[in-house]
Amino acid sequence: DAGITQSPRHKVTETGTPVTLRCHQTENHRYMYWYRQDPGHGLRLIHYSYGVKDTDKGEVSDGYSVSRSKTEDFLLTLESATSSQTSVYFCAIYGGPGNTIYFGEGSWLTVV
Amino acid sequence: KQEVTQIPAALSVPEGENLVLNCSFTDSAIYNLQWFRQDPGKGLTSLLLIQSSQREQTSGRLNASLDKSSGRSTLYIAASQPGDSATYLCAVRLNSGGSNYKLTFGKGTLLTVNP
Numbered sequence: 001d002a003g004i005t006q007s008p009r010h011k012v013t014e015t016g017t018p019v020t021l022r023c024h025q026t027e028n029h030r031y032m033y034w035y036r037q038d039p040g041h042g043l044r045l046i047h048y049s050y051g052v053k054d055t056d057k058g059e060v061s062d063g064y065s066v067s068r069s070k071t072e073d074f075l076l077t078l079e080s081a082t083s084s085q086t087s088v089y090f091c092a093i094y095g096g097p098g099n100t101i102y103f104g105e106g107s108w109l110t111v112v
Numbered sequence: 113k114q115e116v117t118q119i120p121a122a123l124s125v126p127e128g129e130n131l132v133l134n135c136s137f138t139d140s141a142i143y144n145l146q147w148f149r150q151d152p153g154k155g156l157t158s159l160l161l162i163q164s165s166q167r168e169q170t171s172g173r174l175n176a177s178l179d180k181s182s183g184r185s186t187l188y189i190a191a192s193q194p195g196d197s198a199t200y201l202c203a204v205r206l207n208s209g210g211s212n213y214k215l216t217f218g219k220g221t222l223l224t225v226n227p
Contacts, residue, residue, distance in 0.1 A: 042201070043217040044217075045215075100146070104155050105155045106155055
């Protein structure tokens with residue numbers, strides 16, 4: 001299995017509070033991604049990174065920011081959490097000779 | 113904008129049956145198409161990846177085909193087993209150049225194989 005760790009795995013937070021999800025990889029892959037998965041919508045790309053300090057928006061980036069100060073870590077921040085951001089968040093990595101994408105185990109976030 | 117549709121949304125079959133899952137996409141200019149499996153409460157695991165120049169890929173009891181011109185892919189599962197029960201997702205990567213790996217996913221097919 002690819003070395004991807006997401007933390008926290010489960011979190012309940014209150015509306016209006018900031019939340020940061022962390023994705024850590026041990027594969028030294030260049031590309032990292034944050035997706036959210038919701039019933040009826042499938043997986044949707046929030047933000048992605050193509051290198052240290054290089055990030056770009058996906059299709060559902062409003063309300064989210066990201067940072068990548070090291071190759072191994074990609075942080076997703078909800079500046080002021082809303083109930084619509086209750087979801088399962090998946091980190092993914094891509095790179096190297098494998099020519100495929102690997103997903104983390106997911107982070108379950110509930111905003112009450 | 114690329115859209116990916118998977119039919120059916122759910123499928124229940126008896127053990128041992130052969131089955132086909134369908135995936136369609138609106139923009140035929142794809143770089144590749146990938147099938148994933150997702151178990152409840154888990155992340156996604158890649159099953160098969162088909163490059164745009166390929167027609168099919170096989171792995172064990174799984175066979176995936178690709179018809180880029182018609183915007184369709186199928187995942188064939190032979191001799192289904194209860195352990196095959198999971199959600200199956202297809203995803204396409206657009207032929208946008210570069211080595212980025214942005215995928216557009218379908219909503220998945222929930223497969224239940226009954227003993």
